[in-house]
Structure formats: C-alpha cells, structure tokens
Amino acid sequence: xxxxxxxxxxxxxxxxxxxxxxxxxxxxxxxxxxxxxxxxxxxxxxxxxxxxxxxxxxxxxxxxxxxxxxxxxxxxxxxxxxxxxxxxxxxxxxxxxxxxxxxxxxxxxxxxxxxxxxxxxxxxxxxxxxxxxxxxxxxxxxxxxxxxxxxxxxxxxxxxxxxxxxxxxxxxxxxxxxxxxxxxxxxxxxxxxxxxxxxxxxxxxxxxxxxxxxxxxxxxxxxxxxxxxxxxxxxxxxxxxxxxxxxxxxxxxxxxxxxxxxxxxxxxxxxxxxxxxxxxxxxxxxxxxxxxxxxxxxxxxxxxxxxxxxxxxxxxxxxxxxxxxxxxxxxxxxxxxxxxxxxxxxxxxxxxxxxxxxxxxxxxxxxxxxxxxxxxxxxxxxxxxxxxx
Amino acid sequence: xxxxxxxxxxxxxxxxxxxxxxxxxxxxxxxxxxxxxxxxxxxxxxxxxxxxxxxxxxxxxxxxxxxxxxxxxxxxxxxxxxxxxxxxxxxxxxxxxxxxxxxxxxxxxxxxxxxxxxxxxxxxxxxxxxxx
Ligand SMILES: [Zn+2]
Numbered sequence: 001x002x003x004x005x006x007x008x009x010x011x012x013x014x015x016x017x018x019x020x021x022x023x024x025x026x027x028x029x030x031x032x033x034x035x036x037x038x039x040x041x042x043x044x045x046x047x048x049x050x051x052x053x054x055x056x057x058x059x060x061x062x063x064x065x066x067x068x069x070x071x072x073x074x075x076x077x078x079x080x081x082x083x084x085x086x087x088x089x090x091x092x093x094x095x096x097x098x099x100x101x102x103x104x105x106x107x108x109x110x111x112x113x114x115x116x117x118x119x120x121x122x123x124x125x126x127x128x129x130x131x132x133x134x135x136x137x138x139x140x141x142x143x144x145x146x147x148x149x150x151x152x153x154x155x156x157x158x159x160x161x162x163x164x165x166x167x168x169x170x171x172x173x174x175x176x177x178x179x180x181x182x183x184x185x186x187x188x189x190x191x192x193x194x195x196x197x198x199x200x201x202x203x204x205x206x207x208x209x210x211x212x213x214x215x216x217x218x219x220x221x222x223x224x225x226x227x228x229x230x231x232x233x234x235x236x237x238x239x240x241x242x243x244x245x246x247x248x249x250x251x252x253x254x255x256x257x258x259x260x261x262x263x264x265x266x267x268x269x270x271x272x273x274x275x276x277x278x279x280x281x282x283x284x285x286x287x288x289x290x291x292x293x294x295x296x297x298x299x300x301x302x303x304x305x306x307x308x309x310x311x312x313x314x315x316x317x318x319x320x321x322x323x324x325x326x327x328x329x330x331x332x333x334x335x336x337x338x339x340x341x342x343x344x345x346x347x348x349x350x351x352x353x354x355x356x357x358x359x360x361x362x363x364x365x366x367x368x369x370x371x372x373x374x375x376x377x378x379x380x381x382x383x384x385x386x387x388x389x
Numbered sequence: 390x391x392x393x394x395x396x397x398x399x400x401x402x403x404x405x406x407x408x409x410x411x412x413x414x415x416x417x418x419x420x421x422x423x424x425x426x427x428x429x430x431x432x433x434x435x436x437x438x439x440x441x442x443x444x445x446x447x448x449x450x451x452x453x454x455x456x457x458x459x460x461x462x463x464x465x466x467x468x469x470x471x472x473x474x475x476x477x478x479x480x481x482x483x484x485x486x487x488x489x490x491x492x493x494x495x496x497x498x499x500x501x502x503x504x505x506x507x508x509x510x511x512x513x514x515x516x517x518x519x520x521x
Binding site: 200 | 452454458467468477
C-alpha cells in the first residue's frame with residue numbers, strides 16, 4: 001500500500017438488531033465511545049472523523065450525519081464528514097480515513113458507520129435500499145434488492161449448477177457463527193431444512209437467504225505508525241485498501257455470475273499487499289444474500305469460478321476450514337445496518353487478529369480480508385489487515 | 390417513489406417506445422439513454438435509436454416482497470430481457486402463464502401502467518414484457 005503505514009488502534013461496535021429504544025445518534029456514539037476507550041486515546045486527541053451512512057434521510061429523516069457524530073461525541077469543532085456508497089458506505093469511509101493517515105495529513109482519526117433501519121415500514125425500507133441500484137430503471141419497474149440478487153442466482157444455477165441447498169448452507173454456516181457472537185442480531189443456529197422451508201422473497205431466494213433490516217453502528221480508531229507505537233500494544237495494520245466501480249444497473253453488465261468490481265478490487269488489493277488469496281487466514285465478505293457470499297468466494301479467488309457451491313458444501317469456509325468466512329455471522333446473522341457493515345467487518349477482523357474473538361476465534365489468524373459491496377455490485381471495496389505485534 | 394410530472398415527461402420516449410441510443414463509432418446500443426458512450430467516451434457519436442420490442446428472458450425472479458408502489462401486485466415476475474439486438478433491460482413480465490416464464494422464453498414489449506400509487510399521484514406508464 002502506498003504512503004505511510006496505517007494502523008487500527010481501537011475497535012468497537014453497538015450490538016446489531018432492532019433497537020427500538022436507541023436513536024441513530026445513540027448508536028453511533030455507543031460504538032465510537034467503545035472504540036475510543038479500546039484505543040486508550042481521548043476523544044480530544046482525534047483530528048478528524050469519517051462516517052459511513054447510506055440512507056439516514058429516507059430511513060430517519062436525518063441528514064448531515066458527519067456533524068451530528070462530532071456534536072454528540074462532544075468533540076466539536078473537529079472536521080467530520082459523511083460518506084455514502086450504498087451498502088459499502090462504511091468501507092468507503094474507512095478508505096478515506098486510511099488515505100488521510102497514509103498521506104500524512106493526520107496522525108489519528110476515527111471512522112464510523114451507522115444505520116437505523118427499523119423506524120419505517122418494510123416497504124419504505126425496501127424503497128430506500130432500492131436507491132442503491134438504478135432508481136429510474138430498476139426500482140421504478142418493481143425491482144427489489146432480493147430480486148436483483150435472485151436474477152444473479154438464477155444465472156449462477158444455470159451456468160454452474162449451483163443449487164438452492166448450497167446457497168442455504170451459507171445461511172446455516174453464518175448463523176452457526178452468529179450464535180457465538182454476542183453482538184449479532186441472530187444468536188441462534190438454524191438448520192438446512194429451516195432455510196429450505198422458509199418462504200420465497202424473490203425466487204430462488206428465500207427469507208433465510210436474505211440479510212435482515214438492522215439498527216447498529218461500528219467504529220475504529222486509525223493512527224500513524226508513530227502514534228500507534230506510543231499507545232497501542234496490539235496494533236493491526238492495513239496492508240491493502242482498494243475500491244472499484246461498475247454499472248449502476250445490473251442489466252448493463254456482461255456477466256451476472258460474478259461482480260467485476262470485486263474481481264478488480266481484489267486483484268488490486270493482492271497487488272498492494274503482495275499476497276495471494278491462499279495467504280488469507282480469515283475473511284468477512286458481503287453476504288447480503290447467500291448467493292453473494294458464493295460469488296465472492298470466486299471473485300476474490302478463494303475458489304475457482306463456478307465451484308463455490310462445492311466449496312461451501314465441503315466446509316472450507318467454516319471456522320476450522322481452510323478459509324473461515326464471516327466469523328461474525330456475516331450480514332446474514334450478525335445483521336446488516338448498511339452504513340455500519342464495512343466498519344463492522346474491520347472490527348471483527350481486528351478482534352480475530354488480536355486473538356480476542358472469544359468462542360469463534362480462528363486459531364493463529366494473522367492476515368484478514370474484508371469485502372464490502374454497494375448495491376448490486378456497482379461499488380466493491382477490499383481491505384487486507386495484518387497482525388502487527 | 391412517486392414520480393414528478395417533469396420526470397415522467399422527460400422519459401416518455403424511453404418508457405413508451407423503448408428509445409435508447411446507438412454509438413455510430415463502436416456500433417454498440419445502450420438502454421437506457423446515456424449521453425457519453427462508455428466505450429468511446431468523447432470520440433463516440435450517440436444517436437437516438439429505438440430498441441427492438443422483442444427478445445428473450447435472460448434471467449427471472451418471482452417477487453413476493455415489494456417496494457412501496459408495488460405492494461398490491463405481489464407476487465409478480467421481474468426479468469432481465471435480452472432484446473434481439475443483445476441489449477439487456479430490466480422489466481416486469483406480465484400476462485404470462487407461470488410455467489412459461491423461464492430462461493430462454495421469447496417475449497415482446499407491452500405498454501402498461503407501471504406503479505399503482507395513490508389516487509392523487511400522477512400515473513406512471515411504461516413497458517412491461519409478456520411471453521409470446
Ligand atoms: Zn462507442
């Protein structure tokens with residue numbers, strides 16, 4: 001990665017779920033205070049804040065989240081900025097924080113992500129999320145996010161023989177992991193039969209193939225090497241940060257069975273870090289729908305194109321498998337407050353690389369990868385982190 | 390989302406006639422309209438072009454959980470239609486027997502009201518497809 005070294009020196013998150021008693025600002029303050037306390041800095045040490053949030057305007061009526069965060073953390077007049085890239089908002093906020101440190105402009109910044117999604121009806125939430133795709137030419141014509149991923153799933157099934165059972169296995173695995181995560185929205189295991197018998201949301205995707213609507217926030221403190229050395233015993237280093245874009249509408253893509261933006265961002269991340277897919281010990285990937293995790297395995301390069309169905313079937317991505325994926329429970333079981341997800345992925349990997357992921361720890365994990373997608377693949381962000389102590 | 394009148398008016402040709410654009414330099418067609426050819430950028434020459442009204446289903450899904458404006462239509466089919474000129478578009482598939490909606494099925498464009506909306510809303514019309 002170009003520029004100065006960048007370290008995570010603190011991480012924290014609110015629990016994910018339906019938080020009827022907590023407001024948007026309470027959620028992000030909860031996560032940020034935990035991250036600040038974990039880093040042992042003082043709020044006043046921070047030089048800037050980057051916050052990821054997708055749709056607070058439609059979901060709660062509140063915009064101007066950057067200023068809101070600084071205000072309610074009691075650290076005005078700090079520069080504080082909101083970034084948006086649909087479900088990848090958290091990761092683009094992270095990239096901006098990383099670049100601010102790598103460039104030498106700042107020594108210590110906070111990055112947060114937040115979304116409050118359960119204050120509107122499911123229909124209105126669906127409309128708000130629809131804006132992550134092509135509002136005029138998909139949403140206008142009745143598209144939903146499950147439907148867009150269902151269109152990809154149907155092609156993957158046709159072209160590679162992937163089955164609904166194999167997709168269901170992703171949900172079963174991620175719930176098994178979520179059951180061990182005290183911050184997860186769903187902390188209980190589910191069976192293959194339960195997934196297969198759940199109702200269709202957009203065929204071939206069923207209710208249990210889909211991530212839920214969630215409230216939640218996550219935050220990390222990033223610092224330069226000089227700053228991190230002074231204060232942090234167990235720093236984790238960012239060794240790659242990459243982002244790619246693609247057509248806003250699914251229809252305009254050549255392939256429906258892979259996300260080009262993920263392939264491009266992954267390749268770039270492996271170039272930056274000098275690593276290969278097989279060097280990764282643990283990964284948090286974007287399983288907004290079960291098919292999305294399967295496609296991510298192929299696009300990142302954890303398995304061959306078209307083989308992700310067999311890959312999950314063989315248990316390769318379980319904790320204890322060759323590449324444990326979504327130890328947090330993923331978007332599926334940990335929950336998906338969209339703006340928070342990219343930051344939560346880094347929180348989970350920070351815990352994994354420090355050896356703090358109680359009950360779901362990947363033994364000896366030293367290198368982790370996050371993969372966060374916006375919309376149906378119009379933005380994809382990859383981060384690679386390395387244990388640095 | 391409820392459509393403003395200006396918004397409906399400016400997309401009438403596209404929604405009513407499937408009008409997209411064709412680049413005279415790289416010979417590729419695009420729908421919906423773009424003002425810059427993604428292949429040739431400023432060297433491209435885009436002209437308005439009517440898309441063929443027939444094609445086949447490239448992928449499909451039966452939607453049971455709808456966004457605002459479509460609540461009363463569930464379940465409904467959505468699909469990616471590959472038009473005869475290879476341009477792909479997203480559309481609902483209507484007035485078709487359930488077991489005939491599958492990948493490869495031949496379809497044609499029909500003109501329909503797209504969103505139900507409330508009584509006071511402007512009614513939005515546009516294309517849908519039906520299996521032939
Ligand atoms: Zn051209």
